[in-house]
Amino acid sequence: MALQCGIVGLPNVGKSTLFNALANNKAEAANFPFCTIEPNVGVISVPDPRLGELEALVNPQRVIPTSMEFVDIAGLVKGASRGEGLGNKFLANIREVDAIAHVVRCFDDENIVHVDGRVDPMADKGxxxxxxxxxxxxxxxxxxxxxxxxxxxxxxxxxxxxxxxxxxxxxxxxxxxxxxxxxxxxxxxxxxxxxxxxIKPVIYVANVDEESIHTGNEFVDALREGVKDENALVITVSAAIESQIAEIEDKEERDMFLEEYGLQESGLSRLIRAAYEILNLITYFTAGVQEVRAWTIERGWKAPQAAGVIHTDFERGFIKAEVIKLGDYQEFKTEAGCRENGKISIEGKEYIVKDGDIMHFRFNV
Structure with a gap:
């Protein structure tokens, strides 16, 4: 399923810096490509270490991650609801997305002038x-x-x-x-x-300075307090750091750079995980010598629905699903090894797919 996340925010909050960092992410280009399909839309493959683990076990001809579209939604001004500025286009774009990443300025920098001359995340959000x-x-x-x-x-x-x-x-x-x-x-x-x-699910992306990436600051605290009743997520990201990460092509260098800042992963990865969490999504895999592939579905979906993501015929003619847990695959190394050790379960139409399941569908149309 194609997942769209719209990036919104007032001018000079770091929204475009963040989107451009995604678009220029050279380090992950080989395995997790980002391509711009329109000036303001980019498709990025979702990083998932489990894909690499399966690739090492199966040695397939190709590996296909699942993907997410990021939409850089045109800057918003007061009066957009009446068509001011790019208002009508903004509102049409935002209506199409599944989730909203609302970038909020949570840093003070006299060199970057705020549109209203002050830093107040709740006022910006308002x-x-x-x-x-x-x-x-x-x-x-x-x-x-x-x-x-x-x-x-x-x-x-x-x-x-x-x-x-x-x-x-x-x-x-x-x-x-x-x-x-x-x-x-x-x-x-x-x-x-x-x-x-x-009504759309929202992730508030608190854009902080480099010093506040781990600890947050008073602006982030105010934002968290202000949205606590909204059933929303808040993540902290430094668009300035993300811009630097995006320029590093060598993976080892990139890992060293993250380590210097005490970061385990990029802000992009955290943003994607937050989008999956707020949209209640999970990933299952198909694995064979031709390809290892990730598929995105909603949590709680049954096996026939999950099969339908691959092809509607799979759902219509669903007979059964063979399911292997990743841990079992890692222990017994091959599908044959899992079969010999009784680690392939045969599931029917009522089976609820779990995150990380490796699945093979039997169908007849």
Whole structure:
């Protein structure tokens, strides 16, 4: 499944620096390529050490990681909800993405002027939130006008929808994002077709200076406190460090550079993991001499749904799945070794796929 993460943020918060660091990431180009498919869209393969472990065991002709699209969404100004600046394009782009990475300035630097002349992450967040909330209110109001007429005739479904729409209206009018509403599955289904902007999962990317990469600072603390009720994630990244990482082509040099900063991995890897976490995604693998490949699915999917990611025929004609755990594959070295030792389980249509499963599907169409 193609996963899109939109990068948003006010001017001079580090959004473009971060996106450009992704686009210029030379060090991982061989195994984890990034290619720009439009000026503001890049596709990057998802780094997963388990792929390398499987490659060493299987020695396939090719290895195909799963991928994620990053969309550098045009800079936002006050009034975007009314079409100011690139507002309409911004809002159209953000409607398409699965998750939002909201880059927030959490560093002080007199050489980089803030658009409002101050560093205040919650105020920055508020500017973008307000524009998205206004657009969501507009979408809901249009829908309410239509549904209220039907509800007056006594239609029970319409009455239920009106109640849900008004619940979201109240939240938005109070300056809260739609994702902060405590809604039932049924409520979410009713509102789903509106594709609200502020209901999308969000990762707040606190862009800090090099000194604050491990400890954070008062700006990060304020951001964490301010979003604690939003069911959102906060990660700290230094766009300045990411820019330097992106320029290093040699993997050993890159590892040494990360070590110097006491970092285990790049901010990009943490951002991808955060996106997987907030979207409730997992990875399963297929492994054979032709290729070892990673596939992204939603947590909780059953075997036929997972098979359908490879091809719709696999889901339609699903018979069974053969499943090997990575630990067993590592212990017994080959698929044949796992079979001989009873480490291949045969699973039916109700099997819930686990993260890291190595799967082979049997189907008939």
């Amino acid at each position: 500017v973008i939130d307000a524009e998205l909330q206004l657009k969501d209110l507009e979408s809901i109001e249009k829908r309410l006008q239509r549904v209220e007429k039907i509800a007056k005739s006594g239609d029970a479904d319409a009455k239920r929808e009106v109640a849900v729409l008004k619940m979201y209206t109240e939240a938005l009018e109070n300056g809260n994002n739609a994702r902060s509403v405590e809604a039932s599955e049924e409520d979410l289904e009713i509102i789903g077709h509106l594709n609200l902007l502020t």
